[in-house]
Amino acid sequence: MESLNPATGDVIDTFDEDDESAVDEKLQRATDTYDEWHRQPIEERQRLISNAADVLRENKREYAETMTAEMGKPIESAVSEVEKCAWVCDYYAEHAAEFLQDEHIGTEPDVESYVSYEPLGPVLAVMPWNFPFWQVFRFAAPNLTAGNVGLLKHASNVPGCAMAIQEVFEEAGYPDGAFTTLLVGSDKMEDVIADDRLAAVTLTGSEPAGRAVAETAGSHLKKTVLELGGSDPFVVLPDADIEDAAKTGARARCINSGQSCIAAKRFVVHDDVYDEFMDEFAAEMESLTVGDPMDEDTDIGPQAREDLMNDLHEQVEESVDAGATVELGGEPLDRDGPYYPPTVLTEIPEDSPAAREELFGPVASVFRVSDVEEAIRRANDTTYGLGASVWTQDKRRAKEVAREIEAGMVFVNELVKSDPRLPFGGVKDSGYGRELSEHGIHEFVNEKTTWVSDVSHSEGGVE
Template sequence: MPIAVHNPTTGEVEKEYAAHTPEQIEAALAASTAAFETLRRTSFEERAGWMHRAADILDAEAEQVARTISTEMGKTFASALFEAHKSAKGMRHYADHAATYLASEAPVRPDQVGASRIAVRYEPIGPVLAVMPWNYPIWQAMRFAAPALMAGNTGLLKHASNVPESALYLGELFARGGFPEGAFQTLLVEGGQVLPLLDDRRIRAVTLTGSVGAGAAVAAAAGRNVKKSVLELGGADAFVVLPSADLDAAVPVAVNARVGNSGQSCIAGKRFIVHRDVYDEFEQRFTSAMAATVYGDPFADKTTFGPMATEAVRREVHELVEDARAKGARVLTGGELPDGPGWFYPATVLSGVTPDMRIAREECFGPVACLFPAENAHDALRQANESDFGLSASVWTRFPAEIELFSTGLETGGVFVNGFTSSFPQLPFGGVKDSGYGRELAGVGIREFVNIKTVWQA
């Protein structure tokens, strides 16, 4: 079956690529294994030079890359351009800090363990398979690629099937920067090829960003093969607004959380839990601001957000809204499928959402917000934690005691106070519960795929 670029703005097929054959997959595995034997023996300085050159190439070609992203998955050109430059910054971060993150260390004095010399070393493990999503086709993949290569591993990228041109670009970028041929390659394969790849002993680990179902299947296959896995499986993030919150700042961030990237972001707020004292004002201001957003052509200046990435994603979002509507939720704005070509969906706000509604339990990957009133801060914390997901959360308050309550009490991998949830190369990223395990980014991210070797000398 060919792998196609479906333009979500028009719904039309722009280009098709042939899926890789078994012979091509075998050649890629062999090349990755051979490149590892070369790359593992290079110095951090050599790898950093190649990574900086690859980052320079990406920055120089950022507009071209952004056009590809917008055409393939529909985000606005401005946000795609930001993604390209952010990815280059992430590459430079690991080029500059990998040697420090992975420096050998002696955690105790040698005499405390009866030795003359001890060391804990961080060494590469080999080819790592990355199964990546379409919502941030360059940045999401780069969060794996940059640290993996700087650690001395090689990478095989199985990207989402609807972003093949972004995937192919990444598959060539690092060799253009100077990395050994085969160090990072793209596999154009369908999802069904992932589990057989994990049975191949040459692949030493896997990282996946995707659905809970996909993550569970990959984790089971990795476990069966005794291979390390890192999973990021989405979220239903809480956005908590307490009485002392600055609504002038909170409302625009709340809107951006739901319409940025057309709502297709794991880490952005989806459940808006608002203290009763400010609930009515927040609902009115937030709903008005959501209704004022403009969806449309991602290349047009007036567009707030573009189409959904696929027809299936839009259908799933609308099914969640319809299920909530049928069970008594109020649609304050949006909630209707627009006529015309493309996979657009309007900014939508729901109130009166109850636990029996699917949208209260599942991740809604689109520009839809659910409002929930809270009696007090502890009730807001309880509601925030009543989710199978635990990726991140945003809390708006000026009181130190409330900041401490939520910073310690939220069952999430990240807490953002009075600001937009985001990812930074310098900070760990990941979740708990059904949002997955393991971490990307920062020092802990690069240490996910290394052999932590203890050296003890008498």
């Protein structure tokens, strides 16, 4: 398994893939570790996740450079990603005991009845390359602290990140087997998911990958959480602060070099402010610096792989051939590495890729609408339902529009973002289940009902 620098094409390192016996050994070690780990007091599990936060902060530059070298993320963004990972560890170190305490429910006078939240066992996380630390830690922090153990199958182009994350937990003092990286290809996942020792699976990735994982897990009656693709609308209404919307919109489209499921991808702009927004938005997009991801001044680095950039450009070309207009960008940059410039498309035909597919790169699709109802229809005219951003200074209208949008998250006058304090996830083809917050830590636990009576009751009952 090779680790390649997308900016230079150089081989960073090579890793031996785990063979069948190595995978079996890691699964067994995780199972054995779980037997002891889930009996540890919650205070000990909280102490260790707090230690992990310390390890992340102490080594944040090193981890950031590993990310940037392997997948091209601008270094400033990579440092912020490590800091956010430390934040999610801090969050569960502080709140996990509260979230997992027994919930007492009043039933009969002589009965103590309650719900306890108990771990399930080894949980497999299949994770993508675009936020190679954050997407792992938003799984690991709540689930390890809940008493589960984690197995990571990371994307094959970021093995260095995968090993570094395992080292974070080792340095934090976790027992061997509490968090384990499997260096394997996707073709091995069906057997791993089917293994009786595995309790559950979570995946962040593409819709086809999600369907495959859900099908295998479902056939073995294993719980899954899926966070899949997105084609998030960014709705600009007539009374929006256009300057703020345009500036934030450019950042929302191009964060992580445009490679984010929750990036703003379809800009739905009311006719009354369309021209003004377009002028400012195009200027903001054009002002972004494309360059060496290790340079602190770079806003957009290379796409993570050459084939990914080629796929993106093919979508742009097909959209233009169908009738879309290129307002900015639209061609790979003439330099070494898979660099794609900030691109803006308008006059987009209904059935073109820019309207129907997720464009995973710095390409914005802009649509003009005549009223709020059309804006809502356009926002919902997608198979995806991850996030949405709405821009208006009318709070009442904002709440009304937010309720009508089919998405797992709606942010008003802000870009869509993940936050440890809030549940994260989507609907429709963007998946199901939630990560983060109290909701996230409850996904992979047994919500066990317990009834303790002072006296015996001989009466029968029905389900």
